[in-house]
Amino acid sequence: MNDPGSNKSRAANEIEAVATSWVMRRDHGVNSEGEQAFAQWLAADTRHRGAYLQAEAAFMLAAGGDLAPSSATDAPPIADDDKNDEKIVPRLSRRSMLAEAAGAAAILALVMAFWPSGDRYETALGEIRRVPLADGSVAAINTESAITVDLREESRSVNLKKGEAFFQVAHDPVRPFTVAAGEVRVRAVGTAFGVRRYAEGSEIVVSEGAVEAWSKNAAGNRIRLKAGERTFVSVLPTKADTKPALAETAAAVPAIDRALAWREGKIELAGESLAYAVAQFNRYNDRKIVLGNKAVGQERFYGIFRTDDPEGFAQAVQSSLGVGVTYPTAKAIRIGE
Amino acid sequence: MKETAQRRELVAWVAREIMPHEPSVRAWLAQRVTSPADTDELIQEAYCKISELQSIDHIDRPDGYFFQVVRNLLRSQMRRARVVRFELIAEIEERAGSDPAPSPERQANDSREMQRIYRLIEQLPERCRQIFTLRKLEGLPQREIAMRMNVTETIVENEGARGLRLILEGLREQGEALAADYESRRGRNRKSGSPL
Numbered sequence: 001m002n003d004p005g006s007n008k009s010r011a012a013n014e015i016e017a018v019a020t021s022w023v024m025r026r027d028h029g030v031n032s033e034g035e036q037a038f039a040q041w042l043a044a045d046t047r048h049r050g051a052y053l054q055a056e057a058a059f060m061l062a063a064g065g066d067l068a069p070s071s072a073t074d075a076p077p078i079a080d081d082d083k084n085d086e087k088i089v090p091r092l093s094r095r096s097m098l099a100e101a102a103g104a105a106a107i108l109a110l111v112m113a114f115w116p117s118g119d120r121y122e123t124a125l126g127e128i129r130r131v132p133l134a135d136g137s138v139a140a141i142n143t144e145s146a147i148t149v150d151l152r153e154e155s156r157s158v159n160l161k162k163g164e165a166f167f168q169v170a171h172d173p174v175r176p177f178t179v180a181a182g183e184v185r186v187r188a189v190g191t192a193f194g195v196r197r198y199a200e201g202s203e204i205v206v207s208e209g210a211v212e213a214w215s216k217n218a219a220g221n222r223i224r225l226k227a228g229e230r231t232f233v234s235v236l237p238t239k240a241d242t243k244p245a246l247a248e249t250a251a252a253v254p255a256i257d258r259a260l261a262w263r264e265g266k267i268e269l270a271g272e273s274l275a276y277a278v279a280q281f282n283r284y285n286d287r288k289i290v291l292g293n294k295a296v297g298q299e300r301f302y303g304i305f306r307t308d309d310p311e312g313f314a315q316a317v318q319s320s321l322g323v324g325v326t327y328p329t330a331k332a333i334r335i336g337e
Numbered sequence: 338m339k340e341t342a343q344r345r346e347l348v349a350w351v352a353r354e355i356m357p358h359e360p361s362v363r364a365w366l367a368q369r370v371t372s373p374a375d376t377d378e379l380i381q382e383a384y385c386k387i388s389e390l391q392s393i394d395h396i397d398r399p400d401g402y403f404f405q406v407v408r409n410l411l412r413s414q415m416r417r418a419r420v421v422r423f424e425l426i427a428e429i430e431e432r433a434g435s436d437p438a439p440s441p442e443r444q445a446n447d448s449r450e451m452q453r454i455y456r457l458i459e460q461l462p463e464r465c466r467q468i469f470t471l472r473k474l475e476g477l478p479q480r481e482i483a484m485r486m487n488v489t490e491t492i493v494e495n496e497g498a499r500g501l502r503l504i505l506e507g508l509r510e511q512g513e514a515l516a517a518d519y520e521s522r523r524g525r526n527r528k529s530g531s532p533l
Contacts, residue, residue, distance in 0.1 A: 012377035013506075020501035024494045027472075028479040050384030051505075057352040058504040062458050063472035063497070064352070199341055 019051035023059050032232055035198050036279045043282060044290060122146040126284045126308055128265055136170035140263045143284045164196035166263055183216040183235040194260055201234035205259050228256055267305045274299045281310045289314065292336030296323055351387060354399035357450035362403055363512025364519055369411065383407045457507040465500030468493055
């Protein structure tokens with residue numbers, strides 16, 4: 001066993017305890033808030049990232065199924081019962097990923113490389129891009145995100161490959177506008193809505209009109225969202241016989257506007273926790289904010305900030321909450337001791 | 338975090354090719370650093386480096402690669418602070434874990450290391466093992482495992498986490514046992530006057 005007198009040794013055990021419980025929690029399924037807390041924990045320390053990989057590997061050994069690189073996989077779901085999804089790039093199902101074959105992966109990579117996927121738009125860290133589409137719709141693409149757009153006579157398909165995007169959809173009743181984010185689908189006729197993709201589902205925020213959302217694995221279980229509503233469509237569990245979690249939450253219109261403030265390059269806070277605010281800033285900037293302790297993260301905060309101004313935010317926190325702010329390196333801002 | 342499919346591939350590779358060698362790497366490290374805590378820290382840092390790999394295609398010898406990552410970390414840690422005994426600096430420079438191409442002997446060793454991990458999993462407490470088995474063989478989500486075992490979902494989550502913790506702890510203990518083994522052999526060699 002370890003030297004019980006050593007702080008460092010205890011720290012390793014403690015990190016492992018947190019890492020292993022995150023693996024189980026995320027396997028169980030967490031909401032977007034949980035996912036944010038996880039991302040923040042992961043970003044806080046290189047040792048967290050190391051321990052998390054160890055815990056994931058241990059989980060795969062104990063409960064993950066076949067590890068062999070040459071095992072058979074489930075066929076990738078290239079064909080879809082949904083006509084509008086025909087052009088969406090094939091994506092491995094969760095189960096087939098577990099048994100992913102190196103050979104199959106190589107073939108799949110080839111298929112993906114030549115699959116007609118339409119125009120691709122990508123943003124770098126901190127970049128927010130507005131793209132007018134040929135049908136008159138406008139896409140706003142948030143930091144570190146990617147979309148492909150495929151406009152056809154009978155359908156308009158967007159694939160949110162990663163990150164977050166907002167769509168102001170030009171009205172066209174004969175050409176439905178469908179956004180695919182992993183297994184999640186959102187369909188609109190003429191409306192405005194945002195989609196943010198996470199590993200285990202997608203968050204949808206509607207600011208105008210109405211949309212329909214569902215998970216590809218349970219297309220019968222659809223949810224309708226009106227302006228001012230938001231939801232998280234989970235893709236876990238992915239077994240065909242279990243319905244995906246569909247949680248509908250009506251939010252006040254100002255909250256929706258705040259959630260979409262990124263389109264103007266702003267982060268608006270109205271009593272959200274400091275931990276949440278920090279996770280937001282860290283999405284846009286190379287210079288990461290680190291919270292010195294948990295208690296500070298619970299503080300509520302108000303204000304409007306530029307996404308690219310974490311320093312301004314830190315100063316506001318310092319002056320209004322009276323917590324210390326230090327700048328240990330050019331890549332870090334530390335709030336609280 | 339990376340795209341899910343890519344991450345899965347990396348995790349499977351780590352489970353298959355890296356983690357079984359962890360006790361050997363730990364034992365190697367234990368002879369070169371001053372405290373078990375330093376070993377723990379360097380191992381976690383090494384896994385972090387591995388988690389940043391964009392591709393694993395170029396790595397022919399994962400065990401050698403693991404040693405190399407740890408050795409580089411150790412060297413740069415030494416540059417920052419004198420945490421290592423001075424006389425060991427030269428020793429670290431020698432190539433660790435770098436035998437020639439895969440041999441039958443090496444493959445036997447690899448499979449022995451894999452067996453060691455599986456034995457750890459077999460020795461887990463009954464409830465942990467049952468959870469992992471239902472997850473693995475029947476592909477049940479945690480919610481259904483809880484129903485099947487007639488416990489709460491929180492218990493499934495906590496017991497699963499405990500099982501994973503015990504696996505990581507077991508690897509640490511195997512590393513310590515190996516290090517003790519090396520140490521005693523080294524002592525014997527010294528007494529008999531034969532070279533290391």
